[in-house]
Amino acid sequence: MIEHVLKTNNLTKIYHGVNVLHNVSLTLEAGRIYGLIGQNGAGKTTLMRLVTGLSFPTSGSIELFGHKGESNLQTERKRLGSMIEYPSLTLSMTAKENLKLHRIMRGIPNKEVEDELLKLVGLADTGKKKVKNFSLGMKQRLGIAIALLSSPELLILDEPINGLDPLGVVEIRNLLKKLCEERQMTILISSHNLPELYQTATDYIIVHKGELKQALTLEQLDECCKQHILIRCNEPEKLVSVLEMEFDTTNYKVMPDKTVKLYDYLDQKERVSRVLYENGIVVTNLSNEGETLENYFISIIGGDQNV
Amino acid sequence: MFNLIQADLFKLSKSMAIKILFALTTVSAVVMAVMAYLIPQGKIEANMTGIGFMFSDVNMISILGAVIAGIFICGDFDNKTIHDAIANGCSRAAVIVSKAIVLGCAITLILLPYVIITGVALSTGSEFSMGSVAVGFLHLLTSSDGSTIDIWTLLSALVTLIILYVAQLSVCVPLAFVLKKPVLVVAIYYGFSILTAQLTRLSDSYPVFGRIVSWTPYGGNYAFVTLDTGTGDMVTAITVSILFMIVMIAVTYSAFRKSEIK
Numbered sequence: 001m002i003e004h005v006l007k008t009n010n011l012t013k014i015y016h017g018v019n020v021l022h023n024v025s026l027t028l029e030a031g032r033i034y035g036l037i038g039q040n041g042a043g044k045t046t047l048m049r050l051v052t053g054l055s056f057p058t059s060g061s062i063e064l065f066g067h068k069g070e071s072n073l074q075t076e077r078k079r080l081g082s083m084i085e086y087p088s089l090t091l092s093m094t095a096k097e098n099l100k101l102h103r104i105m106r107g108i109p110n111k112e113v114e115d116e117l118l119k120l121v122g123l124a125d126t127g128k129k130k131v132k133n134f135s136l137g138m139k140q141r142l143g144i145a146i147a148l149l150s151s152p153e154l155l156i157l158d159e160p161i162n163g164l165d166p167l168g169v170v171e172i173r174n175l176l177k178k179l180c181e182e183r184q185m186t187i188l189i190s191s192h193n194l195p196e197l198y199q200t201a202t203d204y205i206i207v208h209k210g211e212l213k214q215a216l217t218l219e220q221l222d223e224c225c226k227q228h229i230l231i232r233c234n235e236p237e238k239l240v241s242v243l244e245m246e247f248d249t250t251n252y253k254v255m256p257d258k259t260v261k262l263y264d265y266l267d268q269k270e271r272v273s274r275v276l277y278e279n280g281i282v283v284t285n286l287s288n289e290g291e292t293l294e295n296y297f298i299s300i301i302g303g304d305q306n307v
Numbered sequence: 308m309f310n311l312i313q314a315d316l317f318k319l320s321k322s323m324a325i326k327i328l329f330a331l332t333t334v335s336a337v338v339m340a341v342m343a344y345l346i347p348q349g350k351i352e353a354n355m356t357g358i359g360f361m362f363s364d365v366n367m368i369s370i371l372g373a374v375i376a377g378i379f380i381c382g383d384f385d386n387k388t389i390h391d392a393i394a395n396g397c398s399r400a401a402v403i404v405s406k407a408i409v410l411g412c413a414i415t416l417i418l419l420p421y422v423i424i425t426g427v428a429l430s431t432g433s434e435f436s437m438g439s440v441a442v443g444f445l446h447l448l449t450s451s452d453g454s455t456i457d458i459w460t461l462l463s464a465l466v467t468l469i470i471l472y473v474a475q476l477s478v479c480v481p482l483a484f485v486l487k488k489p490v491l492v493v494a495i496y497y498g499f500s501i502l503t504a505q506l507t508r509l510s511d512s513y514p515v516f517g518r519i520v521s522w523t524p525y526g527g528n529y530a531f532v533t534l535d536t537g538t539g540d541m542v543t544a545i546t547v548s549i550l551f552m553i554v555m556i557a558v559t560y561s562a563f564r565k566s567e568i569k
Contacts, residue, residue: 052394054568078396088387093321101388105314106395150395 004066005030005154005186006051011060013046013210020046022210023060028154028188033180035201036190037297043210044190045085048156051188052082065153078106081152083160087143091132095123095142098131102146117145122171136163144172148179155179155187161196169193173200194293204293208301227290228261229269234282236260242279247272259285311392311405315379318388319413324378328371328417335362336420336444340428343435343449356438363437363445364421365530368414368472373496375413376479377489380406384487390568403559407480407552411473418444418472422465429456429534442530443468450533457534464532467541471532474524474548475500477555484563524548 006028013021021043028034038044049055051062053073061068064076089098099114118124121141131139140163147155155176161169173196179185180202191197197204204221206213216224233239236258243252243262251263265272269286276283291299319325342359345351360366383389383406392402421444428435429451441449447464478499482492503525510517510526520526529544 049568052390054390054393056565056567074396074398076396077394080394080396082391082394084390084394086387088391090318090321090386090388092323093318097321101314101318102391104317105310105388105392105397107310146391 004028005064006188007063008047008051009061009063011047011050011062012058013043013050013055014058020210021050021057024207024210024212025060026205026212026215028186030153030186031180031184032202033176033187033189033200034203034205035197036188036205036207037194037197037293038190038207039301042207044207045158046210047207048082048084048158048188048190052080052084052156053077054084078150079153080156081147081150081154082156082158083140083143083147084156084158087139088146089131089139089142091130093131094128095126095131095134095138095145098142099145099149102149106150108150113149117148120148120175121145122168137165137168140164141168141172144175151183153185155185157187157189159191160189161191161193169196176200194297198293206297206300213300221293221296225291225293225296226261226263227266227288228263229266229272230285230287230289231260231262231272231276231283232258232285233260233276234284238279239276239281242276242281246275246279261289308397308401308405311397311401312408315405315409316412319379319409319416322378325375325413325416328375329420332364332367332371332417333420335367336364336424338362339364339421339437339445340424340435340448343437343441343445344428344433346438347434347436353438356440359437360440360445363441363443364418364468364472365442365445368418368443368476369497369500370493371417372414372472372476373479373493374489375417376410376476376483376496377492379410379413380480380483381487381489381492384568393568399563400560403480403484403556403563406484407477407556407559410476410480411552414473414476415469418469422469426461426465429461443472446531447533450531450535460534463538463541464534464536467532467536467544468530470545470548471524471529474551477552480555481559481562484559522547522551524551 004027009025011021011024024047036044046055050057062073064073065079067073067076090101093101095118096114099117103114115124121144123138123141123145131142134142140160144157144160147157161172164172176187176189177200180187189201201218203217205215231239236254239260240254243249247265249264253261255261266288269288273283273286339359339362342351342355346353346356389402393399425444425448428448435449437445437449447468479492479496482495486492507520507526510520517526524547529547532541532544
C-alpha cells in the first residue's frame, strides 16, 4: 500500500524569469493535516496550482497516489478536492444549485450528498438565497462543501478560513479534523492565521521565496516552541547531575550544541542560577526561551516580516 | 465529457442571460418578419430595409452569439468552473469540446425564433422582401416565390443555416479560451463578421480568393440558402461547416493545452 498521497521531486516553477518555486521536494502521508506556511508570494498557491493541474512545472515532477506522468495525474486528480484562492461558485445560483452543478460535473449520482454537505458546512438553511447575496464566510463554506463533493482523499484548501467569523473558524477546524480522523483524508491547508493553523495541522511545511525551508510535525514544532530555560555552561555533564540531584528533575534535554533545555522551574530562574553557581558551574547563558508558531516561522525565514 | 455537457446544460437552464437573449431574438425575428411582410405591400417605405436588417438573424447572431460565448466560456473562467473541472481530473480537450457543444446548443436555442418564424411565414405563402440586404433566414424568407413548400426541403434549408451559424460562431471558442474577456470576444467577433462580409465581396474580383474563402462557412453562397438550393450545395455547406468547427476546436486545444489557468 502506498503511504504517501502526494510527492513532489525538485518541483520548480519559473514565471517570466522569476523563480516562484525552486526545487521543492515534499511528501504528504495519508490521514494527516499539513499546514502550508509562507509569506505572500512565497509559492504556496503556485504549489497548489501545480498539484491540481492548473499550472505546469518548469522542471521536477509530481506524484499523486504513487502515479506519475500527465495522463496518470489527470486520472488521479479525480481523488482530489480543492479550493484555491477563492471558491468556484456561480453567483446567480443558490447554494444547492451550485452543489448540483458540481455534482453533475463530477458524475456523482447520489443527490442526497447535496443536503448532507450543506448541513455539514452550516448552510442548510440558505434556501433560495442566491450565492451573490452570501457573505464571504458563507461563500468559503460553500467552496469547502464543493471541494468535499467527491469524498476526496486529498483535500487542498488555500486560505479556507478567510472571511469566517470566530465561530465559523472553530467549526471548519473541527470539520477538517473530523474528516482527517474519520475518513483518513489528507488535507493540505494554507493560512496566514498561524495560531489557527497551530490548532488544526498535524504537520507544517514552511516555504519562503519559493524554497521549502522546513517540514516538521506538530511534535517537532512543539519541541522547538516549548517554553524552557536555556542553559549554556562550561560543564554540561556536571550541570545535568546538579539538575537531577538539587532540583530533583529529569525534565530537561541536552542539545547537540551541549546547551541544556530545562522545562521545569521556568519561574525560578534566580534559584536555578544561584544553585548552579553554588555548585561551581560557570553559566554563560541562562534565559527563558520558547516561541509561538509566528515567532518560530519568523526565525525560520530569517526576519521580522509580514506573514 | 458527458458530465461536463450535462452540467453546462443545467447551468444554461438556470441562466437568466440565455432567457433574455432568447426573448431578444424572438422580438427581433417577429419584427424582421413583419417588416419583410409590410415592405412589399408598401405599408413601410423601402428605404427602411436598413433597419429591418438590424433585426435580421445575421446581425443579431453576430452580436448575441458572441455574447453567449462570452458568458458561457469566459464566465466559467471568472467563476472558476473550468478550474474546478480540470482540478478534478477532466482533460482540457474534454473541457473544450463540451464548451463547444454547449455553445452550439445555446446558439441553436436563440436561433429557434428565427427558424420557427421563417417556417411559419413561408407556409403562409405570402410575399416577403427586404431589398438586397437579405442573408441567412431572412434571405430564405424573402427568396420564396410563394409557391407550395416541400416540408423536407424547408427543414433541410433551416438545418443547414443553423449549422452554418454555429460554425461561423465557432471562431468565438478559441477567442474565449485565449482572451477570457467577454467584451473582447464580442467586439472582435463582430468586427470579424463585418470583415468577412467585406472580404467575401472581393471574391467577385479575385476568383482564387473566393475559392479559399469557400473553404470556410463565411464563403461561397452558403448563407444564401433558398428552397431551390440543391442537396449537393447543402451537403457542401454542412461539410465545410463541420470541418471548420473541427479546425476551431483543434486551434483552441493547441492554445489551451499547456496554458496557465489563472
